[in-house]
Amino acid sequence: IKAANHYCVNQLTLKISLDDFYHRDEILIPQLPHETEVSQARHRKCRWIVSFxxxxxxxxxxxxxxxAQGNSSFWSTDSRLRFTSMSNVETTVLPGIFQVVPKIFLVEASWDPRTDGQNAANLRFLLPLPSMCSRDMLSYRSSCFAVSLLQQSLTDxxxxxxxxxQLASFTSWSAIEEFIASNEARAHKFPYRQPLxxxxxxxxxxxxxxxNDGxxxxxxxPSGCELxxxxxxxxxxFGGDCVSLTVDSNGPVIAFVNCNIPMLSLISFPETHSGLSQLDCNLPGRLSDLFSANEAVNQAKADASMKLQSDEEEQVPPRVSTFELNADTIVSENQPSASNQKAALVIPVIATIIIVFILLLVTRSLAFIPPLHCDTASA
Structure with a gap:
């Protein structure tokens, strides 16, 4: 079923009811149908209340x-549409936005044709079909996949x-091959839809x-955004820090690309509300925080590994002991301590006493030796 168009009815509020049968894919156009230059000379304001x-x-x-058709600039910020969710959060509708929310309450459009520029964007809203999603989306593993309409850098x-x-991601090569096979099978299964x-x-x-270049x-x-x-x-x-997917005659191709290069995005979301909408993992600031936390974890692991290696090396007894001596150490080792100085003074005194005592003993022993007598008679 193709989307139905809902134009603005000036100064009136229209009610749009979404159901499980026909009204699942609608487009709001902030423009009066069949406007003329004369009718454009007045301020415009209209509202749509969306119910389920x-x-x-x-x-x-x-x-x-x-x-919007006829808008030459996809990057125009002159939007006429704003929608308000059930949580009273107001969002301006710009080309390229893709949001998946549980419910929406009110859509408003306000502009003055005499002063405001050309309308930048229309708003499409749809209820995905279970196991089918939509005519331009792929149902795969209980999630819907869609390719964005605008080429944008990662920051945009x-x-x-x-x-x-969120930006679609895969954790294995087999999952990518299975995803591509499921996409190509769309053309051969009822209701025979064009593959992405x-x-x-x-x-x-x-x-x-x-x-590690991985x-x-x-x-x-449920615990938060993770890498x-x-x-x-x-x-x-060698392309860059972001990752792209293409499919050629040999199958899927994954490559690193420059994050600043504008390109289309592959977007995914669960077919039923996950309850994790408050976790906007795609916000640039949160993504930077995730990478910073990941780098911190890697650094902590590296530090722990180095400490473990150091501890193991300390447990092994060294075969050769080396000492590094500086000038102060050498001087301190050459200078005797106070106890050594006392010993140096006492030892010479004791040695002198011992020598004197030995000399006395020798002198006394010499006194008892009888004198030699010459026998003159025998001569």
């Missing part, structure tokens, strides 16, 4: 900013993807791991 008539309370609501793409939506196009690179929620995938978990290691073959390891 669905049996599944966990049904997702996809909000996408579509470039991240703030546009909010709520339950990967002829040109699309951005993934995967990044280079600076510590891959990290951003993931939303998980991915085991995926890389075709080009």
């Amino acid at each position: 008539n669905t049996g599944n309370k966990c049904t997702q609501l996809v909000l996408a900013g579509l470039p 793409a991240l703030p546009s993807i909010r709520g339950d939506a 196009s990967f002829d040109q690179p699309v951005r993934l929620g995967m990044f280079r791991n600076a510590s 891959l990290l995938s951003i993931a939303r978990t 998980q290691p991915a085991s995926v073959k890389i075709a080009d390891a």
